[in-house]
Amino acid sequence: MALRVYNTLTGQKEVFEPVRAGKVGIYLCGPTVYKPPHMGHMVGPVIFDAIKRYLIFKGFEVTWVVNITDVEDKLIAAAIEEKTTVAELAQRYTKDYFEALAGLGIDTIDHFPKASEHIPEIISMCQSLIAKGFAYASGGNVWFDVTKDPSYGKLSHRRPEDQESGLRELEGAGKRNPADFGLWKSAKADEPHWDSPWGKGRPGWHIECSAMSMKFLGETFDIHGGGMDLLFPHHENELAQSECCTGKPFARFWLHNGLTKIKTKLASGEVKNEKMSKSLGNVIDAKSLLAQHGPELFRYMLLITHYRRPIDFSDEVLLAAKKGLSFFHRLFQRIERLAGLVFAGIAPADMNAISEEMLQGKTETFARSALQFRTKFLEMMDDDFNTAGAIGVLHELANEINSFLEQTSAERDKPADVIKAAVAATQMLRILGQILGLFRQTIAAAAGNDDALTGKLMTLLITLREEARKSKNFALADSIRNRLSDMGVTLEDRAGGTEWRTQ
Numbered sequence: 001m002a003l004r005v006y007n008t009l010t011g012q013k014e015v016f017e018p019v020r021a022g023k024v025g026i027y028l029c030g031p032t033v034y035k036p037p038h039m040g041h042m043v044g045p046v047i048f049d050a051i052k053r054y055l056i057f058k059g060f061e062v063t064w065v066v067n068i069t070d071v072e073d074k075l076i077a078a079a080i081e082e083k084t085t086v087a088e089l090a091q092r093y094t095k096d097y098f099e100a101l102a103g104l105g106i107d108t109i110d111h112f113p114k115a116s117e118h119i120p121e122i123i124s125m126c127q128s129l130i131a132k133g134f135a136y137a138s139g140g141n142v143w144f145d146v147t148k149d150p151s152y153g154k155l156s157h158r159r160p161e162d163q164e165s166g167l168r169e170l171e172g173a174g175k176r177n178p179a180d181f182g183l184w185k186s187a188k189a190d191e192p193h194w195d196s197p198w199g200k201g202r203p204g205w206h207i208e209c210s211a212m213s214m215k216f217l218g219e220t221f222d223i224h225g226g227g228m229d230l231l232f233p234h235h236e237n238e239l240a241q242s243e244c245c246t247g248k249p250f251a252r253f254w255l256h257n258g259l260t261k262i263k264t265k266l267a268s269g270e271v272k273n274e275k276m277s278k279s280l281g282n283v284i285d286a287k288s289l290l291a292q293h294g295p296e297l298f299r300y301m302l303l304i305t306h307y308r309r310p311i312d313f314s315d316e317v318l319l320a321a322k323k324g325l326s327f328f329h330r331l332f333q334r335i336e337r338l339a340g341l342v343f344a345g346i347a348p349a350d351m352n353a354i355s356e357e358m359l360q361g362k363t364e365t366f367a368r369s370a371l372q373f374r375t376k377f378l379e380m381m382d383d384d385f386n387t388a389g390a391i392g393v394l395h396e397l398a399n400e401i402n403s404f405l406e407q408t409s410a411e412r413d414k415p416a417d418v419i420k421a422a423v424a425a426t427q428m429l430r431i432l433g434q435i436l437g438l439f440r441q442t443i444a445a446a447a448g449n450d451d452a453l454t455g456k457l458m459t460l461l462i463t464l465r466e467e468a469r470k471s472k473n474f475a476l477a478d479s480i481r482n483r484l485s486d487m488g489v490t491l492e493d494r495a496g497g498t499e500w501r502t503q
């Protein structure tokens with residue numbers, strides 16, 4: 001089945017075909033590094049990490065670029081406030097951003113270009129736009145003339161009149177039209193600046209992304225991503241200036257992810273649901289969220305919503321994600337106990353762990369149905385990277401494995417072929433999850449303080465109770481069970497082994 005992707009530019013799902021056969025270039029707008037990263041900054045990286053993994057799985061060679069905006073009005077204001085230099089501030093928060101990405105196990109980004117290191121490319125783009133009549137210099141600034149671009153507005157479907165002239169711009173002195181936007185801004189003596197044909201100045205925000213994306217991915221590339229809030233004016237302006245500069249199409253597919261909204265209860269009892277943003281002051285610091293819950297839960301929580309929908313962050317959402325994720329972990333523990341194995345050595349080839357032999361005899365129905373779930377998972381991902389649907393399919397597969405273990409035989413000791421088939425299906429499930437960046441040893445090992453330890457302690461208690469039973473020390477076995485029950489933990493002895501759940 002062909003991969004279809006929703007393209008904001010055309011407003012519909014289209015069959016994905018790369019510009020260059022077998023290769024995919026992705027550009028994702030990165031952070032302006034003037035404050036510590038919050039949860040909202042991690043949404044794009046988590047989603048595009050899953051997208052890149054899936055594209056690699058489909059056989060593409062993928063280059064993914066995320067820029068760092070280290071020259072911008074907000075940085076200058078923040079540096080003054082913190083009594084430091086823009087360079088020091090940018091360095092500090094870039095480091096924080098990298099730490100948050102590493103903490104989440106996002107190791108798939110190939111380049112992190114910085115705006116401050118691409119000034120020559122930006123200046124030459126400004127010059128070319130002036131030469132072609134799309135831009136003009138005035139009082140040390142360079143402006144893009146929106147009236148010269150007949151297709152301006154084709155991405156966001158907004159008209160030039162909607163452009164807020166003050167937005168992320170200097171005061172509009174010398175502008176010909178209110179909607180014209182700045183490519184280059186004259187700088188005050190105490191602001192970061194570079195020499196240019198128009199005097200000392202610094203780049204506008206939009207042109208940074210055009211210059212860096214084209215440098216790393218070519219004038220026409222495959223996927224441009226970013227939050228829905230960047231669609232206008234940022235992406236519209238990027239698109240206009242890039243295509244006017246090169247005369248070629250810029251990004252083929254524009255993917256916009258939903259924003260993180262946060263539910264807060266006011267003192268009056270009223271519940272507010274608003275966008276998480278630095279300026280609203282309702283941000284959840286990425287570092288503390290990671291430390292508390294671990295990278296896997298964080299990822300899982302973001303991926304159980306389709307990327308184009310808003311993510312409503314609340315305690316309930318977090319709890320639901322926790323339950324969903326622990327369902328998988330209980331299955332893995334169950335299989336590990338049953339088969340006496342550890343999943344550490346799992347390899348991508350285990351995707352095909354269901355063998356011909358399993359497709360015969362009494363494991364046949366189960367093995368065939370497990371393979372159908374794999375097809376369904378891939379269909380979900382082919383349908384505009386529907387990670388939410390794909391995780392739903394993994395849940396169905398996990399249910400299928402659990403009921404297979406329970407149905408096949410009532411006795412505790414399972415026939416070897418049953419265990420083998422269950423292990424193979426679980427290996428396949430894990431590899432499918434790894435396409436989304438889940439169920440990886442590195443991030444599981446870094447699970448939140450609470451979860452990782454709890455899982456290990458429960459496995460230990462269940463094993464001790466089984467040992468007590470085997471040596472006929474039923475008083476001790478019952479005591480373990482009863483005392484756990486007092487703490488709100490229920491043990492369930494099932495055909496496939498003992499399960500635990502919190503009440």
Ligand SMILES: [Zn+2]
Nearest residue numbers: 029030209234
């Ligand atoms: Zn950008």
